[in-house]
Amino acid sequence: MDEESIQCRKRSSYQGTDDGLSIKSKKSKSMNLQKEVGLLSGICVIVGTVIGSGIFISPKSVLANVGAVGPCLVIWAACGILSMLGALCFAELGTMITKSGGEYPYLMEAFGPIPAYLFSWTALVVIKPSAFAITCLSFAKYALAPFYPGCDPPVAVVKCSAAAAILIITSANALSVKLASYMQIFFTAAKMVIVAIIVISGLVLLAKGNTQNLTNSFEGPPLSVGAISLAFYNGLWAYDGWNQLNYITEELKNPYRNLPLAIVIGIPLVTVCYTLINLSYFTVMTSTELLQSPAVAVTFGDRVLYPASWVVPLFVAFSTIGSANGSCFTAGRLIYVAGREGHMLKVLSYISVKRLTPAPAIIFYGTIATIYIIPGDIETLINYFSFATWIFYGLTVLGLIVMRFTRKELKRPIRVPIIIPIIVTLMSIVLVLAPIISNPELVYLYCALFILSGLLLYVLFIHFKFRWVQKVSRPITMYLQMLLEVVPPEGNTE
Template sequence: MKNCFHKEKKEDEAVYLRRKITLLRAITMTISSIIGSGIFISPKGVLKNSGTVGMSLLVWFACGILSMFGALSYAELGITFTKSGGIYIFLKETLGALPSFLYLWSEFIVTGPANRAVIILAFAHYLLEHFLAPCAAPALAVKLVALLAFYVTVALNCWSVSWSARLMNFLSFTKLTALALIIVPGMMVLSKGQFENFQDAFDSSSLTFDRLPLAFFAGMFAYSGWGQAVYFREELVNPRRTILLTVIVSLVIVTAGYILTNISYYTVLTVEEILTSDAVAVTFADHISKWLAPVIQILVVLSCFGTLNGGLFAGARETFVASREGQWPSLFSMIHIRRHTPLPAVLLRAPLVMLLVFSGDLYNLLNFFSFSRWLFVALAVTGLIVHRYRHPEVPRPFKLPLFIPVIFIIICLGSVAMSLYSAPGNCSIGAAIILTGVPVYYLLIYRPIPPRCRALFNDLTFKLQILLEVVSQEICTY
């Protein structure tokens, strides 16, 4: 049952999230979200754990195919269900309210804020390193610049959907430019017959099959972000067509770009140089030209900024939909009366990120929860299969062969099992904190709030509405 708040208003005067994201914008936003700092800074993780140049290239290709499987599974779910929200809405519609709330809880408490904090710290570190080299950037300066960058993206997402999308278009172009600046020189060197680093590409003495799963984890991290379009499904122009084309086009471009980029790395750099570099793209650029290294470094900075903006844009929609579904305070399902942006949902992302930026153990904190995302992704795609069998009567304009989601689920669960095996302490702590959402759900969501508390809560919500100039959406968009 649709729970939108209706008014007799002309559509152009009503408050709701407009369909402003075209196919081109959806593709560029997805590409911008996928291409983060990973491909530029540390592809050595794939090489180190795969053992050889040839096997590492196969891993990059396999990760691209696996990402396509996951993205196509998301596309079927996103076309079947007409609401925004991504994983959250998929879990709620297929597996029920509790799994969806636990995902929402984990994303809100630590996983989402920690991811954003890591990204903005990387942004600030590489930006200041560029301008202060050879001196090290002061830790406090890195944190302050990181927060400044984050609040710029918050302000932009509060101000305008169109301008956020335009920024993503520009940053997507800069990321592809960065890949081109690596691919073109590398191919030129390769065309001159420099094949030395590809000799014995599959040397059996260097293969490390027992560590191959770790190579896949590193590769899949670089591809993360492929499900971006389903998080703002209600703002897409012609969503059924746009979601499917966005998935296919963006992942074909990114997979081809990643493989060609790695071929360029291996053409110019030796295995030893890659394994000892903390920023492979910068090391590569130093070998090509003196002017190329600072350019690549700035493009890596912009790449981090684009990933941050894309994550904030999608995460705010997730909170917005959860609030509209009754699993989060109603204030966060409201929209600014003039800007038509989910302003409260965007602002909600700020305090915890600020707190984590100044925490001293951020990267370990993020490791506690790295396994949880794969678990929830696996559950979401499992929900696709469950929903097919429970509701065969539901129209499915796009339907995948069953082996695609099954393979993806097996790989995801394998990564979860590997995380539990390799770091049982961290994973146990992460799981325990996620499970704290269970009592929250049963005390505040499952059972009705007492009337007196509800009256106080409604009064606070009303006052914040006036302060923020927000109201519930007035036209159903799903």
Template structure:
């Protein structure tokens, strides 16, 4: 269900960043509630796009259809180079912090130790996903239990605390005492931090073609999932403040661990284990989806041909997985967790805004097109107003962090014209992007089994990889 895509490791990462930028307990809770409302507006717009342009691939497919190849390529370029690797890096760092925090109760875990553990985790899960699709999906199923256990435990214990009268930090006169003077720029950054936890609200649009009756089920998923996730996130933060002062939360490097140590006594070990399970599963899930995005982009000719290769025996996109793993390890060494969240959230919101602006442009460009779902114009307009204010003040408050994201995105412009638009390239350039010497079409027939594996009936000897285009042409 959609809420399982949204609820993830972000809720164990973002509360500290939201409180730090919001400046008070009360305002941080308002940010969490409004953040869910903004996601609901965006989801309604994506529901219209999903049934109007019934293609899987989400933002990338919609923007390519509406604005053309260049804008779609820039979205893909920023996702491959920034969004997915940075998100993976943040979740991997959270995993290592929660695993190591019990060993360093009075200080931050060593920088080298967190990076080494994060790198080891990413490399291990890359190997798992390269080896077998079944192993990757089973890890995802098993480790989903971790995040649900942790959140249920936090909310139940927090509500018990409040019932026993421990809610000093939540009383109005205390909740709105600002730790530091707020500014519009800092409030914008607080929304960026919260948006990291809500990321995933548009994941259903990546598999639109596989959704049964999308006209009914897309809006239904929005009406159920977004309010439920908003409630869970708000209750989780209220639970934190039932036992922790704002300063204690800001000083903690692993909020859920500190919460467990204060309230769970001898069972405090449950919390770091649960969060570690959640983040471990989150890394696995993002590796799976990011590699498939690389795979899809390469299949459409927007990324090097090599990334559209699948291993013959394991049926996994090994080159795409290795690229995602390498980019993640590089980003792990760039900065700390909360700066990385601002970095990826800015680019995320930028892509959301471009996609929803595309909805308005598409209505103007093709007014007579059949739209099974058609939202009121106030919905996309309200989202875009919020989007423009948020990104403008975020760029003003963190010009280096946000500006670097824009610069990296714009580096895709010359890459697009050289790699995609330029058809008669010299041999050495074509070889560099993998367009020359493409393998000949193999005579392969695959049987797609119920366990999502595929068996090879015949193949050319000494061939380790085949291209996805071969499979799709054979299946069609």
């Protein structure tokens, strides 16, 4: 352990609290992340992160690719099944390698540091913080909608509100794991309210005979492999987040039981909700009307819930802020693990002395997300980078297959049939190649080059470990330790 870490730990050990007791005499907790996430919180992390703004705002992307109601509903259900298969693979990985960080520790164990570093580089710099920013921007638009009836809120107001949301979410996650968990439970309950309203309204309309939009539901243009692949691609984007519980495995109570149980409960629940929500949309909108609607849930509310249609933007705002909170909670752990492995600045793996949270990692994540709010439209960037997500999903599940032969000594409390990871790996290959083959653009090449550019950083700063980098980072680390009152986790001798 370096000198500044020792000094900071000594100061922290004798630092007084409000009641005059020292940190160590007040609590016997070790200086590591604590297991404070139970089964209910775990289910809420999955459901709360997956169900964000996508299903309420733009489900029309799947319909646009398949062109008919029947195949659209089938695709939504099939996407849930594929997400379930992928999550079961991650359940085996999460109970076999009980480390936080999601794909990162699994890639590290299966293929070594380079693929793990490329994943952390891509996820931490672009994919996760920019998705966090977009979710908070969506929240801001819906939260401000009642104050600007009949027109869009000013861009500056939206961006400031989104930045405020990021600040509140990151502060809550940095202050307390329990506070973040309680927030997740509340927002998940709130979004399930609007899901229930839409689903029940749709079922009532179906019972009343509003089935005209569902007749001849499989009649449409001929389907191609490319169209089906793109429909899956867009549907799975709405399901993204099914693996979020693997990012906090170290904080999960009884992970051997609660991790697979939360997956088995959470993802089927999301699948049923998504399928029924889309069915409800079609009870009041034709395919053409749905494709022309800028916000499908709002259009549904205006037609069915008027004059109480205002509840839709309110609860969609709750839904988006809950999804953002879940993303912050899990992404902070990815940064923490990357720092602990030496693939990021070491200070990002430090833990708050008072709060026992990875505060530096969470603050870093929130700062990068705030930067992404400054440019104009970044949704297009995320759409092109989203296929990179399935590159690493496929690579991670392939690692599960590889470790069946190379790491036979590892205990596997959960062991899925080998056919499941094979199916997920093959589907990942299709999902990565489908958009490139169907609509080849240079942007995909730029994205691939960005991912590979992480190799240069790895060689310079991780492999060779230039001394001047350590000279620059050491005083920064010492200053941040004193400012944030953080220390390395116990067992870290760096």
